[in-house]
Structures are given as C-alpha cells and as structure tokens.
Amino acid sequence: MPTPTSRYAVFGHPISHSLSPRIHAAFAAQTGIALDYAAIDAPPERFAAILEAFAAAGGRGGNVTLPLKEAAFALCTQVSERARLAGAVNTLVRNDGQWHGDNTDGAGLVRDLTGRRGLDLRGRRALLLGAGGAARGVAPALLDAGILELVVVNRTPERADALVDALGQPKRAHSRYWNDLSNQGDFELIVNATSAGRNGSAGFSAPFTLVNSRTLAVDVNYGQVAVPFLAWARAGGCRTVVDGLGMLVEQAAESFKLWHGVRPDTGPVYEALRARGDNLVTAE
The missing domain is CATH 3.40.50.720 (NAD(P)-binding Rossmann-like Domain)
Structure with missing residues (x-):
C-alpha cells in the first residue's frame, strides 16, 4: 500500500479528463513502485494555496497542466535550466520543504x-x-x-x-x-x-x-x-x-524518472492508451 508521504498529483483547471493518473498507475505497476497519484482541480487564483495544502499533506511531487504551467514556475524556489528557458514548469519535486521545478514537455x-x-x-x-x-x-x-x-x-x-x-x-x-x-x-x-x-x-x-x-x-x-x-x-x-498522445506519455515518463530514479517502458502504456482512443477527448 502507498505510504501517506508518497503522494503525487496532476494539477490543472479543468482536470477531470486527465490521463496522467492512468499513465502513472501503469508506470507504478510496471516498476513495482507504490504510488498514490491523484488529479486535483486548481483554479488559477487558488493554485498556490492548493499546492501548499498538498505539500502539507505529504505531497512529494506533481505534474502541472493548463493553465498553470507559468504560475507553477513562479512558485518554485529552484528551476532547471530547461524550465528557466521555457518560463514554465510542468513537473514539481518537493525537496527540503521547497518546490523545485522542471519542464519535461x-x-x-x-x-x-x-x-x-x-x-x-x-x-x-x-x-x-x-x-x-x-x-x-x-x-x-x-x-x-x-x-x-x-x-x-x-x-x-x-x-x-x-x-x-x-x-x-x-x-x-x-x-x-x-x-x-x-x-x-x-x-x-x-x-x-x-x-x-x-x-x-x-x-x-x-x-x-x-x-x-x-x-x-x-x-x-x-x-x-x-x-x-x-x-x-x-x-x-x-x-x-x-x-500529442505520445508526447504526453513520454513527458510523464521523464517526470516519473525525476521522482523515482527509474524511467519506465513507455511503449506498452502508449499502445494501451492508443487502443482506447475513443476515451481520448481533450488536452493536457
């Protein structure tokens, strides 16, 4: 069972459509890593407070999608060089009580x-x-x-x-x-x-x-x-x-590697999602 401190999430507005929980669940099953990954709706004006509450509840990392990527950049204490060039963050890592940002898109x-x-x-x-x-x-x-x-x-x-x-x-x-x-x-x-x-x-x-x-x-x-x-x-x-389905799966794998130190095999996950194409209804 996942521990209370191994919490991850994707933040966006709206977010109920997101495939990220399904993708990361597949990565976790493949690698044998216990993972609690949720989709959290975060209106832009409340994003900072929602992210702070997530961290207080044991959040260790997250993905960020529309329309919050530039806001996430502003909330990070440190950012990677590629995030700095982008001026946008899609991956958050909690280190020493602070958010570090990267961009794997x-x-x-x-x-x-x-x-x-x-x-x-x-x-x-x-x-x-x-x-x-x-x-x-x-x-x-x-x-x-x-x-x-x-x-x-x-x-x-x-x-x-x-x-x-x-x-x-x-x-x-x-x-x-x-x-x-x-x-x-x-x-x-x-x-x-x-x-x-x-x-x-x-x-x-x-x-x-x-x-x-x-x-x-x-x-x-x-x-x-x-x-x-x-x-x-x-x-x-x-x-x-x-x-952009392949991009979505590959950027998720890059995030997973940042959090857990191992890059999952994206091929089976991509093929499974493509086979369920009738469920792919929007963007991240």
Missing part, C-alpha cells in the same frame, strides 16, 4: 518523434504556432534537437517576441506576425501549441503555402482538441501528421 515531444517514430528533426525549418506554456516548454528542445530555424507565431505578438527573446538564439529563432503567415514560406516541421479546438472553439485555419512535400505536422494536444489542426494538416498534404 520538450524532452517528451522530441523523444516521441525521434525515438518512437524514428523521425529526424535535424535541418528542418520549423514553425511553432502559439507562445503559451506548452509552446515555451517545447521550443528549447526543438532547437536542441537540431532544427535549422524556429519561427514563432502567436496571435498576441508580444508573447511570441518574449518567447524568442528568452530562447537567446537570435540567429535561429525568430518571431513573426500571425496575419503575415502567407509570407513566411514553407516548413518541414509545423507544431501547433495554440488553443484551437479547446472549449468548442472553431476549427484551425492557416495558409497551405506553409506546407511542403516533407512537412511533419505535430499537435501537442491529443484527442478531439487536436482534430481541427490535424484535419488542416491532412488537407494541406502534410507528409506526416502526429498528435
């Missing part, structure tokens, strides 16, 4: 694409749509994976500018205006980290001139939330189209 995305799918990201010209917590998490990892250039576009251009400035690679990372997408040429990698498809929002729209014969289209979301972008990508003739 980018590592999860790259591992899914290059490991599970055998794709080579090197030399690709990449377009990142969005500049919120999810985009900030994956941008540094894409640069580390060897992409040639990263163009960041957001409907609020100031956020795209801030993300590019934080990356600190002016020769490889650039921000552009959303209404100027048709003038940006084509890309071998397009990553959607926008809110298109969430909360019943209308479909995704962008010029098909962004696509070429090699384009890999990736949505960091999964399930119904990813449908608008993936439909656009298929209609535009993208060579490969990928949703």
